[in-house]
Amino acid sequence: MDIQKDLVAASATPIVLSLLRHGESYGYAIIRSVREVSGDRIEWTDGMLYPVLHRLEAAGFVRSTWRTADSGRRRKYYRITKQGEAELARLREQWDVVHDALGRLAQSRKTGADDV
Amino acid sequence: MDIQKDLVAASATPIVLSLLRHGESYGYAIIRSVREVSGDRIEWTDGMLYPVLHRLEAAGFVRSTWRTADSGRRRKYYRITKQGEAELARLREQWDVVHDALGRLAQSRKTGADDV
DNA sequence: CATCTATGCATAGCAGTGCAAGGTATCTTT
DNA sequence: AAAGATACCTTGCACTGCTATGCATAGATG
Numbered sequence: 359m360d361i362q363k364d365l366v367a368a369s370a371t372p373i374v375l376s377l378l379r380h381g382e383s384y385g386y387a388i389i390r391s392v393r394e395v396s397g398d399r400i401e402w403t404d405g406m407l408y409p410v411l412h413r414l415e416a417a418g419f420v421r422s423t424w425r426t427a428d429s430g431r432r433r434k435y436y437r438i439t440k441q442g443e444a445e446l447a448r449l450r451e452q453w454d455v456v457h458d459a460l461g462r463l464a465q466s467r468k469t470g471a472d473d474v
Numbered sequence: 475m476d477i478q479k480d481l482v483a484a485s486a487t488p489i490v491l492s493l494l495r496h497g498e499s500y501g502y503a504i505i506r507s508v509r510e511v512s513g514d515r516i517e518w519t520d521g522m523l524y525p526v527l528h529r530l531e532a533a534g535f536v537r538s539t540w541r542t543a544d545s546g547r548r549r550k551y552y553r554i555t556k557q558g559e560a561e562l563a564r565l566r567e568q569w570d571v572v573h574d575a576l577g578r579l580a581q582s583r584k585t586g587a588d589d590v
Numbered sequence: 591c592a593t594c595t596a597t598g599c600a601t602a603g604c605a606g607t608g609c610a611a612g613g614t615a616t617c618t619t620t
Numbered sequence: 621a622a623a624g625a626t627a628c629c630t631t632g633c634a635c636t637g638c639t640a641t642g643c644a645t646a647g648a649t650g
Contacts, residue, residue, distance in 0.1 A: 359567075359568070359571065361483065361568045361571065361572070362568060363608095363609090364483050364484040364636090365484045365568055365569070366481060366509075367480050367483045367484070367607085367608080368478070368480040368483070368485075368489060369484075369572045369575075369576065372576060373479070373490060373531060373575060373576065373579065376576065376579035380579075384627080384628090385627065385628065386626065386627060386628090387576060390493075392575070395575050395576040395578050395579060396571055396572075396574070397571075398573070399571045400547040400571065400575060403609075403610075403645075404612060404627080404628075404629090405609055405611070405612090405629090406606095406608080406609055406610085408629065408630085409607085409608065409609075409629090409630080409637085410627065411610095412629090412630095413608095414486050417548055429617070429618090429626095430616080430617065431617065431626070431627070432615090432617080433626095433627065433628090434627080434628070438625090443511060449478070450576075450580070451475075452475070452477045452478060452481055453481070453573075453576065455475065455477065455515045455516065456477065456481060456485045456512075456516070457569060457573055458512070459489065459508070459512040459515075459597095460489065460492065460566075460569060461484065462511050463489065463496075463511060464492060464566070466536035475642065479637090479638085480607090483637075483638095485637090499593080500598080500599095501597095501598065501599065502597065502598060502599090518602095519638075519639080520598080520599075521601085521638060521639060521640075521641090522637085523637055523638085524599065524600065524635095525601075525637070525638075527602090528600090528601095529637095531605090545597095545646070545647090546645080546646060547597070547645080548599090548644090548645085549597095549598065549599090549601070550598080573593070577594075
């Protein structure tokens with residue numbers, strides 16, 4: 359499924375922060391998790407995700423640490439900060455507002471009526 | 475409430491199309507409807523909405539007609555096209571995917587776990 | 591009547607955004 | 621040794637769009 363760019367962009371931050379809120383993770387694992395949780399319907403490219411992660415770090419919402427796995431692989435682990443959790447709460451509220459509005463419009467029968 | 479620009483941008487099209495699906499409307503009325511349906515939490519500026527409407531018309535998703543109200547006011551009424559309805563269905567599906575993913579992440583306790 | 595406010599629409603300069611594409615590194619498999 | 625998988629980096633090129641400003645006009649106010 360091809361999700362519109364602006365929707366992908368708008369949703370990336372809350373998705374990443376939500377994931378990290380459950381536990382630290384690294385780039386590739388994040389991409390895999392997003393694919394899984396969306397039933398293979400959201401597929402991020404690494405070229406897209408890493409700038410997002412860097413931005414989030416610059417903003418103080420996440421923090422990174424290099425680590426080496428048993429396999430010898432070096433990975434950059436990200437964890438959410440307190441600021442990041444606060445930001446996530448704000449974003450969630452905004453998404454609720456918008457989703458709520460869309461939900462009402464999907465059902466309402468009268469909203470579009472206009473007067474002369 | 476200050477909603478992030480990218481979220482406003484991503485949600486504008488489905489909101490407009492949903493509104494018009496219930497009945498034709500014009501700029502100012504659309505802005506008022508959105509404010510109402512969101513409980514005053516989404517406030518669009520006219521400068522933002524009109525380019526959106528023009529874009530939607532260029533894409534064939536809506537069609538416009540000039541009309542004069544009893545008051546003498548000229549208004550540009552917009553109505554959704556068949557294409558527009560199809561597009562709305564597509565967008566709704568995409569929003570569902572993203573909202574679903576966000577919902578799972580808000581509750582899930584295991585998704586962020588990574589392996590070494 | 592003049593002025594201000596509310597209603598209605600238009601638009602581009604300025605500001606900004608960001609990912610596709612290409613690259614590096616290194617472990618694992620063929 | 622070469623190819624594939626894993627892991628991360630980064631910017632040029634492509635693109636996006638709304639803030640600010642402007643026009644028009646009906647209605648309200650002094």
